[in-house]
Amino acid sequence: MYPNLLLKRASLTPNRIALRFYEKEWTFAQVYTEANVFAEKLRTKGILPGMRVAILASSNPQLVVVLHGCIQLGCELVMLNERLTEGELSYQLQDSNADYLLVDSFEIRNLAYPKRLSFEDVHLAEQTAFEMEKEWPKDRTITIMYTSGTTGNPKGVRQSLENHVMSASGSALNLGVQPHDCWLCTMPLFHISGFSILMRSVLYGMTVHLHTKFDAEKVVEDILSGTVTGMSVVAVTLERIITVLETKNLSFPNTFKSMLVGGGPVPLNYLERAIKRNIPVLQTYGMTETSSQTTTLSSEDAIRKLGSAGKPLFFADVRIDGEENIGEICIKGPHVTTGYIGASELRNPLVDGWLHTGDMGYIDGEGYLFVLDRRSDLIISGGENIYPAEVEQALVKHPAVQEAGVAGRSDDKWGQVPVAFVVLKKDTGEEELKAFMKTQIASYKQPVAYYFVEQLPRNASNKLMRREFFKHIKDT
Template structure:
């Protein structure tokens, strides 16, 4: 058993700041009061312990209250991605067999069974219930669907133990400082965002919440010394770097770490980040591991540039296969115990290990390097081509902002790579081909370059390479 997280935190540090949002602030005591009030009103509307509550909302202080309120009531949270289509959302609602759909506003078109808006709840009367002082370790806290980069999304069950051990592993790696404040611009429906809320109540840490990522606002807050940590993905890191470069500014010493996840980060980004004094820590994790599994420590950031680091204290990793590059496998108390719905028969921990579908290798010092998704691998004339490697080479060109690489069928070679490029300034296809020649082997060179306005991405900002074919 673990203590009721929010109740315990509010009793330990009631007056410490829990949430900052624009010019508003909430202490842990105030957050607890608002969460329990929401839970009692929800209970009055017929929601009981053990129900599965789907939530469709943008990141906001009210959503933080809703999430904690539902946890106090003992409900399982189905975290819906608001960027999905209605058909995709309906699939997840039906697959999860959610009892109630909570929405932040009534103008959302999605209709499903017992649909209640946040305002309808806050307008209800209260009905008290017994608040649990302790929570079982195996209690399901959240259900998050995988991004569906390969096939149908799977509903991942994340237990209390998963979240707690993930947060503790991160704390043992990064340390916990009394003045820590985590800037959260990641969506709360995603594991990166939700895990920040879990760390907040476990560490007694302030969260500066942003509804969406804004490079200028994030930088101003960091320069002011308010924020000490932040989580980003490669594309948002590049935006922060570009703004700093334009302003000729660097980060202050008050900022401790910027965790970068969501896939391999181009080395060129990391080199530019060092010049801007951004303490970048590459991480590797997934929905099934409740956020981080490995993180590169700050002292190794330059020496092991490009590595995702070593496993956190409670995690283990290994590479499956006889070759140097193989599938990354993970074991530890942060790994999901299973899926729900259509994927419930799948065992995520085959032979005791989670087989991730990601390709990588471990060097002789135990550092993990993530190469790419196995499903994105291009096999050309019997040679393996990893799109991320080609993308990293392309973005070194000063005119290129982002690049996405995928394979197309070829009569001679089976498949050959093609590239889709988002530009910062003008460049021709021939110029890019000339630029790439000395960087990669001939078989890795894209045969065509297509210039587009933006790359297709999911809610986690991961490139959806399979959708690149639609642009053809």
Template sequence: MYPNLLMKRASLTPDRVALRFNEQEWTFARLAEEAIEFAEKLHTKGMEKGMRIAILASSNPKLIVVMHACMQLGCELVLLNERLSEEELNYQLADSAPDYLVVDDYNKRSLSFSNKYSFDEIENVGRSFFEVEKDWTKERTITIMYTSGTTGRPKGVRQSLENHVMNATGSALNLGVHPNDCWLCTMPLFHISGFSILMRSVYYGMTINLHTKFDAEAAIKEILSGTVTRMSAVAVMLERMLTVLESKGLSFPNTFQSVIVGGGPVPLNYLERAIERNIPVLQTYGMTETASQTTTLASEDALRKLGSAGKPLFFADVRIDGNEEIGEICIKGPHVTKGYVGAAESTNPLVDGWLHTGDMGYMDEEGYLFVVDRRSDLIISGGENIYPAEVEQALVKHPAVKEAGVTGKLDDKWGRVPVAFVVLKGETSEEELRTFMKKQLAPYKQPVDYYFVDQLPRNGSNKLLRRELFNYIKNT
């Protein structure tokens, strides 16, 4: 058994600030009070312990209250990505089969679901008493989140209380917990990167400074003010902050401890630029199935192991499967999901206790993990393995290249060959890029075609969707 996280935190540090949003503040006591009040209103609407509630909303303080309210009521949360199309959302609703759907605004979507309520509709009903549980079972499903679907149909992942607590514990043992900790949350709360910050907040007694969405200028302003100590991001967000800082000749203050960067390999060029701007970047590796982090680079290793995703957190184990130096990353630990819902429910995510991730990487002689790429994105050209991330990292070294995406296209001679999609921040030409790349990579890794685009396709968590690049080539 674990304690009811929010109620325990509110009793320990009731006056500590839990949440800041714009000019408003919520203490843990206030957050608990508002969560119970909303939970009683959900109860009036017929929602009870053990039910499954889908939530579709933007990141804001009300969403945090609603999430906590559902947890207090003893319900499972199906967190829907508001950036998805109606077709994608309808699939996830049908697959997860929630008892109710709660939305912040009807005007966003015209989803056909019988038991559907808006936040305002629930807010306007009376309160109905229910018994708040003091203790929660560790096996209890807290959240159901769908995988990003970068390789096909997304799967609904069950994340238990134990998954969340053990992940937060492992992170705390790696990063440390300090009385003045404040996490800047610009990641969407429906994503594991955002929700894990919410869980750490009640577990650590840590303040969250919440932004509805990521804005490089706003994030930098907040960090420069000294109010936040940490931040979660993906590589593209880091690059956008670097570009702003470089244009203004600014660096981060020493009050800022680290930006935790996940969602895929971070180009070395970004890491080197971050050092110049006094940004401690800790690359991390995790996934929806592991309730966020599995490995994270320790602060003292940030420079010595540049490019590494670090060592496994205290309760996690990582191994590399395969006969070659680079193989599939496999994970074991109490933070790993025990299963899925819906169409994937019969699929056991574990093989002999290990989660086979589909990601490729290697571990050096000291046990540090280096993530190379998705196995499904691997380009096999004439029998040689080409990792798109390696080609992308080489491309962004060019001063005129802001972002790059690489995929493979079919080729009669070699099987598949790499093709590059490039977003520019300065002037260059295809000929200049070809000349530059010849100095960076072996001939068989050179892109055969270049497409100059305004932006790259990304999902709700800003991960690059290489399959859309592949589909574009296939359809042209």
């Protein structure tokens, strides 16, 4: 058993600042009180402990209270990505079999669901008192986040209380914890990268300085104020921060300690420029199934171990599964998911206790992990994971498309962008396909270019050879 995290934190440091949003601040005692009031109103609306509640909302203080309120009530949170299309969201709601859907606003959320409530609906309700649990079982599911598999079918990943606690503990042992730590959060709270910051906040007694969305100018302003000590970014947002500093000929103060960068290796050019601006970059490797970080590269090793994601955090273990030095990355530890839900519920993510990630890499003689290929065909664009099969499945829904293949193309701004290769069965054009795809999948998954070909390269097993796509185009 673990203690009720928010209750414990509010009792330890009630007057410490938990949340900052623009000029407004909330102490841990205030967050605890508001969360419990919201939990009691959820009871009035018929939401009970153990129910599965899907949440669709933008990152702001109201969402923080809603998340904590649902957790206090004992609900499982299905974290919905607000960037997805209505069809994608509907699939996740049906697959998760959510008891209720909570949205921040009916005006901006057109998603239909039998049991749907707005935050305002709950706030207007009366309070129904209930006995709050002072201890929580370690295996209790706190969150469910969807991550598409290589087949293109989204999988609902369970993240237990122990997963979150041990992930935060491993990060604390790596970075250290100080009473006046403040983490700038521009990552969406529906992502593990954002939600994990909230969990670390409660466990560490750390302030979260929340932004609704990323704004490089505002980020630089907040860090230069000297109140922010850490932040999580991806390579493309790191570069935007560096550019602002360079334009203004500024550097970060020594009060800023950690810039965690995930979503793929950081280019050498970024690292060299970051060093000149006193940005302590720490490259990381993690995934939804590992509740955020598994390995982290210290800033002092950033150049010496260029391209490495670092060493495993204290409670994590990493090995390479393969006959050669390069093979599949496997992860073990208490931060690894307890399993999936819905259509993937019967699929055990662990083999003899190890999570087989599908990512390829190697570990050098000093124990540093190098990730060579994330799930072989995975496209990482601006830190977002794009699975080719998911885009392909959307493309072949068009009546003119016979076959489709998608691969990533290098891009100076986003790292990679998706490109589509299409075999037609009747005439159509690129503009028509682009218009169609806007109705099928989120904007960041849209192919930036379309090539019309007579056939797609396949191997003897009739599987697409995505790495041959661009060569295939050149040869035709």
